[in-house]
Amino acid sequence: MRTFRKRTTRTLGLTGAVAAAALLLAACGNDDAMSGMDHGSTSSATAAAPSASGTFNDADVMFAQMMIPHHEQALEMAELADGRAEDADVKKIVAAIEKAQDPEILKMKAWLKGWGKPESAGMNHAMAGMMSDQDMKDLAAAKGKDFDRTFAELMIAHHEGAVEMAKAEQKDGGNAEAKALAGEVVTAQTAEIAELRKILDRL
Template sequence: MNIKPNRRVPLAAAALLAGALLLTACGSGGGHDAHNAAPAATAATPAVSGKAYNAADVAFAQGMIPHHRQALEMAELATTRAASPEVKQLAAAIRAAQDPEIATMSGWLTGWGEQVPQPGAAGAHAGHGGVAGMMTEAELASLKDATGAAFDTAFLKLMVAHHTGAVEMAKAEQGKGGYAPAKELAGAVISGQSAEIEQMNKLLR
């Protein structure tokens, strides 16, 4: 008796082999997609966790550090030249708030590999009266020469302008910055210095 070859067996094996190859291809494709998705999630993490920073954050820190330093210089003058206890108390509050903020912002810049403004450097706002509220050298010299009630009036007027500039810088940081701690510090500057502006205007009246 002649036995005819069963052609269904090779066909079935071929079908199984093709299915296995298809599953393998799908499996490796899925792994490739998952692998590609991982970097995107990792890249988004810094922004979510507040670790990301941008050029606005750097500009804020580099501008605010010399701005704060000038405020500290003005506040230091008040300790020996002011006549009003309220002015002396205000100057002490300015020193207590802004000195630690300088250290904080300097730490950020160092961590980012950016330049920290050196003490004595007035920054981009130096010598331009009215820009960000920074005093000119002539205004600072005039304040140093004043004492008593004359000093109090000059100090309050100049510090109102100085604080107003800081608030403007802080609002710009909140609008354009990307580093959450810097935006939080900017919020503290806005609330704290706005309250001090109101206090100083009352003293001037």
């Protein structure tokens, strides 16, 4: 009986050790699986919101730093249309600017944060197409057709500056998503420039 008990105890002990080892391996496997899931989630998040994981260069950083305040001023100009604009086509362009550029600002800010770079390059007034304080005051003082005409003239110049910066990003940038956004800016704002010129022709 003693021998049986010893053997039983030893067998149970060995069985317990094997079971524990199996559980440990299973846990490790689960950890690896969870780790893989985490990596997958991170990759998905990275793809959804650009971060420092993507390659980028100084041109990408400059593009974002300059385009953010450029877009912000375009939104300020668009906001002035409320209660001042008269032309239906001007109002459509204003709505298109607000719909496109606010999300683009958020996207570029996310890039800069992920890249560990500041949002501003401190060269706002040196950027192509930026309005002066007097330009903004003149626009704010205008109403009706006068506003529509002034808005169209100023926004054409503003868009031309954005297109110039976007083309430079397409040429010199290294980040695929930044270059893709630059392409969208070129396409959308070139089309809006053409529409604004048509508006000017008939005002």
